[in-house]
Amino acid sequence: MSTYLTKRLLYMIIILFGASLLIFCLYASTPGDFITGNIKLTAERKAELREIYGLNKPVLERYGLWMKNALHGDFGYSLAQQKPVLQLFNDYIWNSFLLAAVSTFLTWVIAVIIGVVSAYKQYSWFDTLVMVAIFAAMSLPSFFIGLFLIKILAVDLKWLPPGGIITTGSNATGWEYIKEVVRHMALPVIVMTLLGLGSLTRYFRSNMIDVLRQDYIRTARAKGLRERKVLFTHALRNALLPAITLVGFELPALFGGSLIIEKIFNWPGIGQLYMQSFGLRDYPLLMGFTMFIAILTVIGTLLSDLLYRIADPRVRLQ
Amino acid sequence: GGNNANTDGNDAAKGNTGTTNTSTAQSTATNAPGAEVVPAGALSEPFTATDLSKLPATAQKRNDTIIVGLTDPSGAFTPYFQQSGYDGNVSSLLYASLVTVDEKGVPTPELAESWDISEDGLTYTFHLRKDLKFSDGSPLTADDVAFTWTIQYDKAYDGGSQLPTLNVKGGKAYKEGTAQSIEGIKVIDPQTISATLEVPNATALVTLGSNVLSKAYYGKDYKFGHLEYIKKLHEHPLGDGPYKLEKFIPGQEVRFVANENYFKGKPKTEHFIYKTTEGDVWQFLETGEVDYASFSATEENIEKLKGLGFVNIIPYTPSTYGYMQVNLKHEQVKDKLVRQAIVYGLDRQSIYVDAAQGAGSVANIPASPISWAYTEEGINPYKYDPEKAKQLLDEAGWKAGANGIREKDGKPLSIHYLGSKSKNTDIFIAVAKENFAAIGIDFQPEVFADFNSLVSKVEGGDYDLVSFSTSMLTDPSEGFMQFFNGEIKDYDNPKFIELYNKALATTDIEQRKVVYKELYQLFNDELPIIFTNYKKTVYAYNGRIGNLTVSPYIGLAGSLPEWTLK
Amino acid sequence: MNNLMRIDGLSTHFFTEDGEVKAVDDVSFRVREGETVCIVGESGCGKSVTAMSIMGLVESPGGKVTSGSIEFQGEDLLQLDKHTLRSMRGHELAMIFQEPMSSLNPVIKIGEQIMEPLRVHLKLNKKEARAKAIELISQVGISRPEQIADSYPHELSGGMLQRIMIAIAISCGPKLLIADEPTTALDVTIQAQILDMLRQFKADSGMSILLITHDLGVVAEMADYVIVMYSGKIVEEGEVVELFSNPKHPYTRGLLKSKPVINQRQEELYSIPGQVPNPLELAPSCYFHDRCEHCMPVCRSKQPVLQDVGNGQKVSCWLYEEALIHA
Amino acid sequence: MAVNSSLAPVRRAGAASGRSSLFRQSVRRLLHNKLAMSGFVVVLFMFALCFVGPLFSPYTDNKINMAMMNKAPGLKHWLGTDALGRDILTRVMQAGRISLTVGLASMVLSVFIGALLGAVAGYYRGVADQIIMRVADLLLTIPGLPLLFIFGALLSEWKIPTDYRMYIVMLMLSIVNWPGMARMVRGQMLSLREREFMQAAVVLGLRDRRKLFNHLLPNIIPLLIVMATLNIGGAILSESVLSFFGLGVMPPTPTWGNMIDAANNMIDFQQRPWLWIPPGLSIFATVIAINIFGDGLRDVLDPKQKR
Amino acid sequence: MPETLLEVNHLKKYFPITKGLLNRTVGQVKAVDDISIRLQPGETFGLVGESGSGKSTVGRTILRLTEKTAGEVKFKGVDIHTLPPEELRGLRPKMQLIFQDPYSSLNPRVRVGDAIGEALLDHGLCSRSDVRDLVLETLESCGLSSYHIDRFPHEFSGGQRQRIGIARALILNPELIIADEPVSALDVSIQAQIINLFSKLQQSRGLTYLFISHDLSVVEHLCTTIGVMYLGSMVETASRDELFRHPLHPYTKALLSAVPIPIPKLKRERIVLKGDIPSPANPPSGCKFHTRCPFAEEVCRSQVPVFRDAGGGHFVACHLV
Ligand SMILES: Nc1ncnc2c1ncn2[C@@H]1O[C@H](COP(=O)(O)OP(=O)(O)OP(=O)(O)O)[C@@H](O)[C@H]1O
Numbered sequence A: 001m002s003t004y005l006t007k008r009l010l011y012m013i014i015i016l017f018g019a020s021l022l023i024f025c026l027y028a029s030t031p032g033d034f035i036t037g038n039i040k041l042t043a044e045r046k047a048e049l050r051e052i053y054g055l056n057k058p059v060l061e062r063y064g065l066w067m068k069n070a071l072h073g074d075f076g077y078s079l080a081q082q083k084p085v086l087q088l089f090n091d092y093i094w095n096s097f098l099l100a101a102v103s104t105f106l107t108w109v110i111a112v113i114i115g116v117v118s119a120y121k122q123y124s125w126f127d128t129l130v131m132v133a134i135f136a137a138m139s140l141p142s143f144f145i146g147l148f149l150i151k152i153l154a155v156d157l158k159w160l161p162p163g164g165i166i167t168t169g170s171n172a173t174g175w176e177y178i179k180e181v182v183r184h185m186a187l188p189v190i191v192m193t194l195l196g197l198g199s200l201t202r203y204f205r206s207n208m209i210d211v212l213r214q215d216y217i218r219t220a221r222a223k224g225l226r227e228r229k230v231l232f233t234h235a236l237r238n239a240l241l242p243a244i245t246l247v248g249f250e251l252p253a254l255f256g257g258s259l260i261i262e263k264i265f266n267w268p269g270i271g272q273l274y275m276q277s278f279g280l281r282d283y284p285l286l287m288g289f290t291m292f293i294a295i296l297t298v299i300g301t302l303l304s305d306l307l308y309r310i311a312d313p314r315v316r317l318q
Numbered sequence B: 001g002g003n004n005a006n007t008d009g010n011d012a013a014k015g016n017t018g019t020t021n022t023s024t025a026q027s028t029a030t031n032a033p034g035a036e037v038v039p040a041g042a043l044s045e046p047f048t049a050t051d052l053s054k055l056p057a058t059a060q061k062r063n064d065t066i067i068v069g070l071t072d073p074s075g076a077f078t079p080y081f082q083q084s085g086y087d088g089n090v091s092s093l094l095y096a097s098l099v100t101v102d103e104k105g106v107p108t109p110e111l112a113e114s115w116d117i118s119e120d121g122l123t124y125t126f127h128l129r130k131d132l133k134f135s136d137g138s139p140l141t142a143d144d145v146a147f148t149w150t151i152q153y154d155k156a157y158d159g160g161s162q163l164p165t166l167n168v169k170g171g172k173a174y175k176e177g178t179a180q181s182i183e184g185i186k187v188i189d190p191q192t193i194s195a196t197l198e199v200p201n202a203t204a205l206v207t208l209g210s211n212v213l214s215k216a217y218y219g220k221d222y223k224f225g226h227l228e229y230i231k232k233l234h235e236h237p238l239g240d241g242p243y244k245l246e247k248f249i250p251g252q253e254v255r256f257v258a259n260e261n262y263f264k265g266k267p268k269t270e271h272f273i274y275k276t277t278e279g280d281v282w283q284f285l286e287t288g289e290v291d292y293a294s295f296s297a298t299e300e301n302i303e304k305l306k307g308l309g310f311v312n313i314i315p316y317t318p319s320t321y322g323y324m325q326v327n328l329k330h331e332q333v334k335d336k337l338v339r340q341a342i343v344y345g346l347d348r349q350s351i352y353v354d355a356a357q358g359a360g361s362v363a364n365i366p367a368s369p370i371s372w373a374y375t376e377e378g379i380n381p382y383k384y385d386p387e388k389a390k391q392l393l394d395e396a397g398w399k400a401g402a403n404g405i406r407e408k409d410g411k412p413l414s415i416h417y418l419g420s421k422s423k424n425t426d427i428f429i430a431v432a433k434e435n436f437a438a439i440g441i442d443f444q445p446e447v448f449a450d451f452n453s454l455v456s457k458v459e460g461g462d463y464d465l466v467s468f469s470t471s472m473l474t475d476p477s478e479g480f481m482q483f484f485n486g487e488i489k490d491y492d493n494p495k496f497i498e499l500y501n502k503a504l505a506t507t508d509i510e511q512r513k514v515v516y517k518e519l520y521q522l523f524n525d526e527l528p529i530i531f532t533n534y535k536k537t538v539y540a541y542n543g544r545i546g547n548l549t550v551s552p553y554i555g556l557a558g559s560l561p562e563w564t565l566k
Numbered sequence C: 001m002n003n004l005m006r007i008d009g010l011s012t013h014f015f016t017e018d019g020e021v022k023a024v025d026d027v028s029f030r031v032r033e034g035e036t037v038c039i040v041g042e043s044g045c046g047k048s049v050t051a052m053s054i055m056g057l058v059e060s061p062g063g064k065v066t067s068g069s070i071e072f073q074g075e076d077l078l079q080l081d082k083h084t085l086r087s088m089r090g091h092e093l094a095m096i097f098q099e100p101m102s103s104l105n106p107v108i109k110i111g112e113q114i115m116e117p118l119r120v121h122l123k124l125n126k127k128e129a130r131a132k133a134i135e136l137i138s139q140v141g142i143s144r145p146e147q148i149a150d151s152y153p154h155e156l157s158g159g160m161l162q163r164i165m166i167a168i169a170i171s172c173g174p175k176l177l178i179a180d181e182p183t184t185a186l187d188v189t190i191q192a193q194i195l196d197m198l199r200q201f202k203a204d205s206g207m208s209i210l211l212i213t214h215d216l217g218v219v220a221e222m223a224d225y226v227i228v229m230y231s232g233k234i235v236e237e238g239e240v241v242e243l244f245s246n247p248k249h250p251y252t253r254g255l256l257k258s259k260p261v262i263n264q265r266q267e268e269l270y271s272i273p274g275q276v277p278n279p280l281e282l283a284p285s286c287y288f289h290d291r292c293e294h295c296m297p298v299c300r301s302k303q304p305v306l307q308d309v310g311n312g313q314k315v316s317c318w319l320y321e322e323a324l325i326h327a
Numbered sequence D: 001m002a003v004n005s006s007l008a009p010v011r012r013a014g015a016a017s018g019r020s021s022l023f024r025q026s027v028r029r030l031l032h033n034k035l036a037m038s039g040f041v042v043v044l045f046m047f048a049l050c051f052v053g054p055l056f057s058p059y060t061d062n063k064i065n066m067a068m069m070n071k072a073p074g075l076k077h078w079l080g081t082d083a084l085g086r087d088i089l090t091r092v093m094q095a096g097r098i099s100l101t102v103g104l105a106s107m108v109l110s111v112f113i114g115a116l117l118g119a120v121a122g123y124y125r126g127v128a129d130q131i132i133m134r135v136a137d138l139l140l141t142i143p144g145l146p147l148l149f150i151f152g153a154l155l156s157e158w159k160i161p162t163d164y165r166m167y168i169v170m171l172m173l174s175i176v177n178w179p180g181m182a183r184m185v186r187g188q189m190l191s192l193r194e195r196e197f198m199q200a201a202v203v204l205g206l207r208d209r210r211k212l213f214n215h216l217l218p219n220i221i222p223l224l225i226v227m228a229t230l231n232i233g234g235a236i237l238s239e240s241v242l243s244f245f246g247l248g249v250m251p252p253t254p255t256w257g258n259m260i261d262a263a264n265n266m267i268d269f270q271q272r273p274w275l276w277i278p279p280g281l282s283i284f285a286t287v288i289a290i291n292i293f294g295d296g297l298r299d300v301l302d303p304k305q306k307r
Numbered sequence E: 001m002p003e004t005l006l007e008v009n010h011l012k013k014y015f016p017i018t019k020g021l022l023n024r025t026v027g028q029v030k031a032v033d034d035i036s037i038r039l040q041p042g043e044t045f046g047l048v049g050e051s052g053s054g055k056s057t058v059g060r061t062i063l064r065l066t067e068k069t070a071g072e073v074k075f076k077g078v079d080i081h082t083l084p085p086e087e088l089r090g091l092r093p094k095m096q097l098i099f100q101d102p103y104s105s106l107n108p109r110v111r112v113g114d115a116i117g118e119a120l121l122d123h124g125l126c127s128r129s130d131v132r133d134l135v136l137e138t139l140e141s142c143g144l145s146s147y148h149i150d151r152f153p154h155e156f157s158g159g160q161r162q163r164i165g166i167a168r169a170l171i172l173n174p175e176l177i178i179a180d181e182p183v184s185a186l187d188v189s190i191q192a193q194i195i196n197l198f199s200k201l202q203q204s205r206g207l208t209y210l211f212i213s214h215d216l217s218v219v220e221h222l223c224t225t226i227g228v229m230y231l232g233s234m235v236e237t238a239s240r241d242e243l244f245r246h247p248l249h250p251y252t253k254a255l256l257s258a259v260p261i262p263i264p265k266l267k268r269e270r271i272v273l274k275g276d277i278p279s280p281a282n283p284p285s286g287c288k289f290h291t292r293c294p295f296a297e298e299v300c301r302s303q304v305p306v307f308r309d310a311g312g313g314h315f316v317a318c319h320l321v
């Protein structure tokens, strides 16, 4: 039995333990705590509350307590929201996930198509135009693109709702509900897709350019295959291979939420909640969320390594 | 009291009871009332919609629903147990209070039809209306009030209520577990209840006269020292206010439906929704997604709102003021002359009025212009006067030194300033840097995006000046709160304490006014904090809504039951 | 025998940053039905480009067939529209490439790669195509065909891959098979196998083969007719026996002499001195002149033309032109 | 073998001339690449504009002038004025000094650190690889926000002048942000290691240092150029994120990022495009120019590239 | 007789085969399976065999580019595989390798002058100031010109690149050169140039070669002794004339007959081997060649033939001889 996977899993667990301690200490040493910002309270009351919340204990003791509970599946109550941390995740994370999943999917599909076409027509006007557009998207802050689209598509043209996830007060269910959500998602998804498109398109384009120079592309053409088939079956499969590794890295991003997009579009996602909790030093929520992302990150790293082994027939045997 | 991470001035119903901070970061101080010259274009009179046909179809279609934007509430809708003011906004519609305040801040009856205050000012007796009901139809009695007060003295109580600081007799004993009940709280009959304090406190009437929790509902599982069970009830509130909670969708909206058991009668509009919004709400007002929004009263904003044509606009002055806390331990600002020089030398008009496009005015006392205690009598306006500032600095012994920076005993006059990251702070720093350089002060600004970091820094004492603004002030005494909650410890002026206590010892407004004038004059001269500005806001709302007024102290909640949709 | 393909005045140029490369320069030859024509010549002399020009696969942008005609079964391939040409590729015209390892798609199973032309050209359905593919695999002498069909290229040896390439090329029964150095990357025993196989297919189906190689041993074994190229031009051509027994061009002679032959060991091998000229710096001259033992002044200044010197042999060399003129 | 030092300079000169002609050849090739040159010219222009331009502006003192606030572009202020009546053109130029410096510096730094660690991990494999990659894993799981604020608090504690803090924070961010870059370089390294010329290096008995710096590094430079030029936009923008958290430059010092951020509301966005177009265009022009130049540079540095 | 320069005794090199995500080892590729070679100074040993028969692995294992599985490699009496890395590095200049593919064995981003000279510097064999002269000298002795020194590998033709590879090895003054199919990627006319260069260098410097190839005509030309490998094992070893005149092993015979001879229409008795070379991971039982051997008998399938002297230093492993 080879130990590759076992070894990786073991490392993963060690890293997660290390990470949890490090993260806990980081949060603990961030200036201020949950009580500090509430400057209406008298010093005595602050002391009382710290006692109630256990904030006056040494960091390691608090960490130990947190870890013990976490290992029992108890991630505690959010201090600010007064709800179990897991319930809060459930309330917010799926919204973020929806947005991220759809836009990631679109980003990949569009990046692949544009990448393939602009590699195929390298240095054509299409290629140049795409490149300019990509750089434009890369050199503008995201809030800016968001505002711009809201202004045009929502306020002026009124084609799409300016924000939120459903029409306020709507009781739509079933198909109607889905339609409503899709309409509301459109703008944020467009912005997120635009933002993610740039580097991925460049990546696919350069992979594709490399692949198109390979001998087997010439073979495919010599067989008399249609150009589309040559590009999308023979070339693309190879060009996508190195990108498979990226899939794993997308994992934490799918659940991480996006502060700015969520804020601009009033999207009820975890990104905003995290930011807000950070401002408040809502430790249970911060720890819960960060560890969740850390776990996803570690899994994602492992996944991307494994995926590569699965995807490339050449790697498998070595 | 919620920890405050930059709540924005644009939020709808700011005027909730009890649960906001005394001080918020300066950054929130965009808007201020016009005590000074009102610049051209700013709104002094309400403005009525000119063309309702421009109202977006979305808003046109709504007939029994009003939508108002609100920063994401957390769902802790039980009064006294909230950590955020936004939850307070929600609960202010769900719960009525015993006593409320009018637009001047003067207490008026609500659930209590009257009250008595004993001669010594220590005992408050409330007389409840008859046949009061919670929204589920159960009766509301003095027992519920007693329970509400008692629970706030529980050992495990972690909310931000001010009630425990009132020192109700026997409260401490209860909290320590040595008494089974609170001695000072007496249920006289189902309609009458009294509370006795250990020291007089003029704010007690409003603090005691707040929301009432149903003992049958919230007290069912109550055991001393155990309050976790209440968390489970947060999202299922049982109140007695104009509206009932219909549905709470985290991060999206809070839906209300009219309460037929409301003691003033069922509200005129069946549905009300708080829609979660962040920051700028222009797009939602313009597309008719919300019916009501507040904006800082800049000329541009007002112009643009007028241009929309379908909104009514009312000017509004929040009951707050902005100030800079001074580190009185530090040599360079310990001297009153230096503080006065700083105020003279700072072009507050440019910063808070001109650069804010009229959405603010200059403050000189610790009270908002709309307070009943506000006065300008005998108040030095400290008009921008760099010459005067220089003269004062000379007088204080700070002499011009090398490269233009003043020195005393070989130490340069350097001011370390802390502010919260915001556009306004950026403007402040830009102007202040120039102003201070002109009078020979070296200005060292530092900004923080994170309120907690800022406060930690202040607590560490490493600063000379730090910008804050108060949250909503109901009683004038709250304008001095920072001197009592430990935030400012180094101002020990016996005269101040004497006057302050004197003002609290009586509940007679005219009497109090006189004392406060004296206090304001004292502060205006001594400048234990440096007053900066007032905000000025406008509210814009769907022209179809009738009977809408906004109280500086209780926000929409007061008039909401009366709102109609034309 | 009828002409299957007739190439006339074919020129293919590459336009690079540094200038124009005349990779194939005014080349004419023909391939008759059932005949094997070999093109020999040093690396870079334009053999592959000639083949690519026939297949219509010259890299663009950069490369372009600038003039000439390629008549295949009476039709000029250069005038055909893209679609028709594509439908002939892999069907009537097929090609095997030099590098079997890199010429097959590493992420697609062997079977599928063989099936593709069958499905496109013969319109077979999936099942039929697979059956045919398996048949083809065993036809090229690979055992366990089913298993091979489901494996990936990296799981096969170079010799097997080249046989797969042959299977793909002959799958649709081409009239002309272009084999561009099919055995250069392989060792001798495998080379023998492959050449054997090509001969056998030719015998079975009567197709013509255009075989490109630089190995004169291979030429001797396979060719009916030989074309010797140097720097983009044909320098000599003729029937294989004639050419080998009586090479005319100094380059052809050099090539024949420099190959070590078993059991004919010499102390020192003959080697043609010097280098192939830089294709960017070709002046009007005999391109071989600076490596030629018999270089004359005229060789440096004027380009010789391909002349018939009898016995069906053609040479482009001043030696023979002089001879002819003087004769 | 004896060292004949007296001959050395002469030979050096000979060698150098061979080299420099090669260098000249690269430069010539670069000069021939019109697209790359136009990118280079734009970058130069941006630098000149930002570092020399302000010398010719009458508004360099950034005086606040309430009478002139929010004026549209005109004769007096070519690109208009901002909310405090300051000249936008001057501020864009001054902002460029910081944005360009910060962008380039942080780009170079993060690429450098990432490349170094990635190279070491990929080259030495084994323990070094395990340690570096596991630390990278760990770093990837650490949230950035508390780190930033702790940095901020420490810098404030240590009384680092506010003008320098941004650079220090950028530096620390680069130190923390290396894992992505390192992974990529490591991957490249692993495949380079297996190339035959590396086997040749082993046979020749070359020292590790030479293998690393003379053989492997030149081969990952194209990757580094691509990564670096792609990062430049992000680096310029990240400064404004730092400013947002109060860790960047102090007002009134302008940067392109915080100038655009100042237009972060509907009214300015709609009614005063001169507030955001100039800084936006500056970033755009710089990013695209650097990328185009980077592409050209990569082509030129690639000895094989001939297009 | 001078002392033995290289002694390879019972060398084995097995590569593990791993499978699946778990990298389980499922078997071994016996790339080199018990090979012994002895090389005297000045000798040229030719190693021939089919592709994949383990020729390169022999060469690479001798130089310790891969670690051996078993056996012993002694260079001038020193066991290379037990030497500490730093000492081994010091020994490297004495034994050099020339690669089959001259292009991929040159770093595309290193100028050939540097590629040739750098090892001298790293071994301290020459001062920085003298390197250039030495490189120029070596370039010229390999038939290249001085102006080539600052060019990049891609600017050369295949034959020139191979000369660069040779120059890179020669400049270190090695005693042993292992040439791994140095001419099989080259054109006929260039092949001749390189082969001539090899013999010239041997004459002038007294070099010892281990010459790996699959082209018997080339090997015949250069080598004094020849070993034939099949599937990781040596099947026949003999002096050149002996081997070509009296090949004993059927595989050797097939190899000889497979070499194309540039005489058209020559009718030759050719042994075309059927089938593929079996996988070294799963070699046939008995004589490894029996699956393709036209003369195979029952004994070949079951018994491993002994590698024995068939007389006069002609070693062969075949039951039928
Ligand atoms: N894409 C291209 N761009 C520029 N020049 C090219 C290109 N392809 C081929 N050439 C040039 O065309 C000439 C002929 O090349 P070709 O590939 O036909 O040679 P060949 O005879 O097949 O050589 P080999 O035996 O090495 O395969 C060469 O000089 C080469 O440099």
Ligand SMILES: Nc1ncnc2c1ncn2[C@@H]1O[C@H](COP(=O)(O)OP(=O)(O)OP(=O)(O)O)[C@@H](O)[C@H]1O
Pocket: C187, E015, E016, E029, E030, E031, E049, E050, E051, E052, E053, E054, E055, E056, E057, E058, E214, E280
């Ligand atoms: N690193 C490796 N890992 C696994 N197997 C290997 C490795 N290197 C070589 N092999 C296997 O060892 C066997 C011998 O390979 P080697 O390269 O030595 O053959 P060769 O005789 O040099 O062939 P060629 O003539 O093709 O160069 C082959 O089956 C090959 O697949």
Ligand SMILES: [Mg+2]
Pocket: C047, C048, C049, C098, C180, C181
């Ligand atoms: Mg070719």
Ligand SMILES: [Mg+2]
Pocket: E055, E056, E057, E180, E181
């Ligand atoms: Mg080999």
